[in-house]
Amino acid sequence: xxxxxxxxxxxxxxxxxxxxxxxxxxxxxxxxxxxxxxxxxxxxxxxxxxxxxxxxxxxxxxxxxxxxxxxxxxxxxxxxxxxxxxxxxxxxxxxxxxxxxxxxxxxxxxxxxxxxxxxxxxxxxxxxxxxxxxxxxxxxxxxxxxxxxxxxxxxxxxxxxxxxxxxxxxxxxxxxxxxxxxxxxxxxxxxxxxxxxxxxxxxxxxxxxxxxxxxxxxxxxxxxxxxxxxxxxxxxxxxxxxxxxxxxxxxxxxxxxxxxxxxxxxxxxxxxxxxxxxxxxxxxxxxxxxxxxxxxxxxxxxxxxxxxxxxxxxxxxxxxxxxxxxxxxxxxxxxxxxxxxxxxxxxxxxxxxxxxxxxxxxxxxxxxxxxxxxxxxxxxxxxxxxxxxxxxxxxxxxxxxxxxxxxxxxxxxxxxxxxxxxxxxxxxxxxxxxxxxxxxxxxxxxxxxxxxxxxxxx
Ligand code: SF4
Numbered sequence: 001x002x003x004x005x006x007x008x009x010x011x012x013x014x015x016x017x018x019x020x021x022x023x024x025x026x027x028x029x030x031x032x033x034x035x036x037x038x039x040x041x042x043x044x045x046x047x048x049x050x051x052x053x054x055x056x057x058x059x060x061x062x063x064x065x066x067x068x069x070x071x072x073x074x075x076x077x078x079x080x081x082x083x084x085x086x087x088x089x090x091x092x093x094x095x096x097x098x099x100x101x102x103x104x105x106x107x108x109x110x111x112x113x114x115x116x117x118x119x120x121x122x123x124x125x126x127x128x129x130x131x132x133x134x135x136x137x138x139x140x141x142x143x144x145x146x147x148x149x150x151x152x153x154x155x156x157x158x159x160x161x162x163x164x165x166x167x168x169x170x171x172x173x174x175x176x177x178x179x180x181x182x183x184x185x186x187x188x189x190x191x192x193x194x195x196x197x198x199x200x201x202x203x204x205x206x207x208x209x210x211x212x213x214x215x216x217x218x219x220x221x222x223x224x225x226x227x228x229x230x231x232x233x234x235x236x237x238x239x240x241x242x243x244x245x246x247x248x249x250x251x252x253x254x255x256x257x258x259x260x261x262x263x264x265x266x267x268x269x270x271x272x273x274x275x276x277x278x279x280x281x282x283x284x285x286x287x288x289x290x291x292x293x294x295x296x297x298x299x300x301x302x303x304x305x306x307x308x309x310x311x312x313x314x315x316x317x318x319x320x321x322x323x324x325x326x327x328x329x330x331x332x333x334x335x336x337x338x339x340x341x342x343x344x345x346x347x348x349x350x351x352x353x354x355x356x357x358x359x360x361x362x363x364x365x366x367x368x369x370x371x372x373x374x375x376x377x378x379x380x381x382x383x384x385x386x387x388x389x390x391x392x393x394x395x396x397x398x399x400x401x402x403x404x405x406x407x408x409x410x411x412x413x414x415x416x417x418x419x420x421x422x423x424x425x426x427x428x429x430x431x432x433x434x435x436x437x438x439x440x441x442x443x444x445x446x447x448x449x450x451x452x453x454x455x456x457x458x
Contacts, residue, residue, distance in 0.1 A: 004106060008098065011105040018118045019078040023087070023101040024110040026072050027117045030063040031132040034192040035184035035215065036149065041068060041128070044100060045083035049181050052191060059199035062192065064125040073122035109208045127206035135193060135222040137184040137215040141245050141291030143277075144429065145320065145361050148174050149182040150215065153291065161432050166421040167455070171358065193222060204235055211241045211275075218248045218256050227259040234268035241273040243316075246300045247292055253300055257307050264310050272311045274304060280323040281330035287440045288322050290433055298333075305341040305348075313337075314349040319402055320361045321422070324373050325443045328380060331391070339389040350395050354402045359414075360421035363406050367447055374403050416454055423451035 015022050025042035032039045038047035039062060048068075054061035071081040080088050087099040104110055109129040120126060139151040148155040155174065163170035170176075177183050185192075204210070210226075217223040223242065230240070240263070244256070264272045278297065279288050286292045305313060315334060317323070323330075338348040355362050363370070378399055384390040426437045438445060 007106045007111075008102060011111075012098070012102050014114060015102065015105050019076060021078055021080045021084075021088075021101075022075045022118070023084065023104060024113065024117055025101070025104040026068065026075055026081075027120070027126050028110050028113055028128050029104070029130045030128040032062050032192070032196070033134050034062075034190065034196055035134055035137050035187075036182055037185070037192045038181070039063060039065060039068070040083075042100065042104060043132075044086050045081075050192065055191065055195045058125065059195040060125045060127075060203075062195055062199060063128050063131075069123050076118075076122050127203060129206065129208045131203070131207050131209070132211040132213060133196065134213045134215060135196075135217070136187050136220040138187065138219045139214060139216040139245070139291075140219065140248060141216065141289055143289040143291075144287075144322075144425075145318065145355055145358060147177075148172055149177045149184060152184075152215065155183075157432065164425055164428050166360070166424050167417055171421075171425065187220075197225075200229075204233075204238070207235075207238060209239045209241070211243070213243045216245050216248060217242050218244050218252045224255060224259070227256075227263065230263055230268050231259070234266075236267060236270060238269045239271045239273070240269045241275055243275040243277070245289070245292065246274075246276050246297050246304070253303075257304055260304075260308055260311055264308055272308075274311060274313045275316055276301070276313065277316045277318065278330075279317050279320060281326040281333060283440055284322060284326045285330070287435060287437075288320065290435075301337065305337065309343070310345045312346040312349065314347075314351060317350065317352045318355045319352050319363065319399075320355040321363050321366050321370075322361070322441065322444075324363070324366075324370060324377070325441060327377055331377070331381065335384070335389060335391070342389070350392075352395060352398050352402070354405060358421075358425075359418040360425050362418075363402060364410055365415060365418040365422060366406070367450065370447075371403065371406055374406065378403060419451040420454045423448065423455050 015024075023042075027041070029042045030039060031041070031043050031047075032050075033047060037050045037052070039050055040047045041063070048065065050062060050065055054065060058064070071083065074081050084101070087101045090097050090099040091101070105114075107130075113129065117126075134150075137150055137152050137155070139153055142151050142153040142157060146154055148158045154172070158172050158174050163173040165171075174183060212223050212226065214220065230238075242256075246253075248256075260272055260274075263269055277289070278285050278292070282294050285294055301313065304311070317330070334348070334350050342348050359365065363374075378396070381391045381396045381399055385393055385396060429435060430437055438448060441448075
């Protein structure tokens with residue numbers, strides 16, 4: 001999926017020859033949140049609402065909203081869409097900077113379309129080549145850093161107990177989410193899902209990558225409708241991937257694993273990748289991702305990899321301040337899977353992005369002693385780099401970047417507020433969910449006490 005770095009400088013020049021703000025992701029990438037009718041291209045700008053009237057005669061308005069067309073017009077004319085400021089901020093730094101706009105130009109799903117896009121009128125309806133959809137917010141987990149508009153379990157909890165009262169604001173306030181159009185519609189009778197299925201037979205022929213996210217996709221009947229459709233209508237050029245917490249009841253797991261077996265073994269898609277989230281090992285992972293049973297998760301991963309010898313898996317580890325204490329065991333667990341199941345035909349991947357929000361769960365708020373533990377982990381990874389059964393260079397570098405981020409200075413007031421919120425959040429979490437922070441994380445007692453003292457200091 002990722003492009004050849006050697007083509008980067010050439011592509012920068014090509015993009016700038018169209019305009020200094022031209023980015024192919026605005027045409028060829030889309031994430032569509034069908035559960036609440038929001039979309040964005042790429043995933044960096046905020047989502048915007050899809051107007052229902054635009055969908056009436058044009059299901060492609062799931063991607064081609066009039067709002068997005070206006071951003072494309074600006075890009076072709078050399079104006080910078082405000083929503084893409086993350087790229088402009090990087091490009092305005094001194095030196096020859098590389099932003100996501102440039103990286104997106106050399107992806108396999110944009111590169112072949114350069115000439116086509118630049119000649120396409122800004123107001124045309126276009127087909128994306130990289131599509132990500134979420135059908136529903138139905139989920140059996142309520143992970144600590146997730147939100148009620150993405151997880152129905154979270155929504156149930158907030159309905160029962162109200163938002164979390166942190167030091168200066170209400171966290172997970174569903175009224176705010178409702179007022180801003182983020183809360184999901186009912187699964188039945190959803191006009192966005194209806195439009196998706198109208199568009200699908202044409203869309204699927206143009207796609208190179210299709211990824212289903214959630215909620216928990218294996219709890220949505222639409223996910224299985226996609227799989228059943230692909231069984232009957234093979235798409236040999238399509239890379240398919242599904243996110244799953246791999247903790248759904250057995251009957252859903254059975255249906256998923258057998259469907260993927262049929263699709264992959266019979267060449268009904270080009271490749272299949274399972275994306276699954278887990279942020280550390282054992283009970284610590286269970287505390288972070290409420291609803292997870294690590295043993296059941298481990299069993300399902302092993303079963304998936306055994307029964308699908310040509311399907312790949314990517315672990316998405318959202319590294320946060322509760323990940324550190326058992327991270328070494330987690331790393332060993334991943335390497336063990338890689339050793340047993342990695343092959344020329346498939347990969348066992350590990351991605352370690354660090355959690356940026358909510359702030360109170362980020363590693364940035366930890367006390368300096370945690371840096372020593374991070375450096376030990378980094379050294380361990382560095383001394384086990386291997387293209388076969390160890391860590392990949394890119395994984396080690398990504399982990400090193402987290403340390404660099406932890407070392408960078410933080411504003412004292414922000415730090416105190418975030419540490420107070422850490423205590424307020426997990427204390428309330430324990431009360432509502434019947435968990436016990438200190439019993440689960442005895443290693444973090446000093447940090448917990450420090451955060452608690454800040455609440456009382458206020
Ligand atoms: S300019 Fe940057 S933020 Fe905007 S669509 Fe392209 S990659 Fe995304």
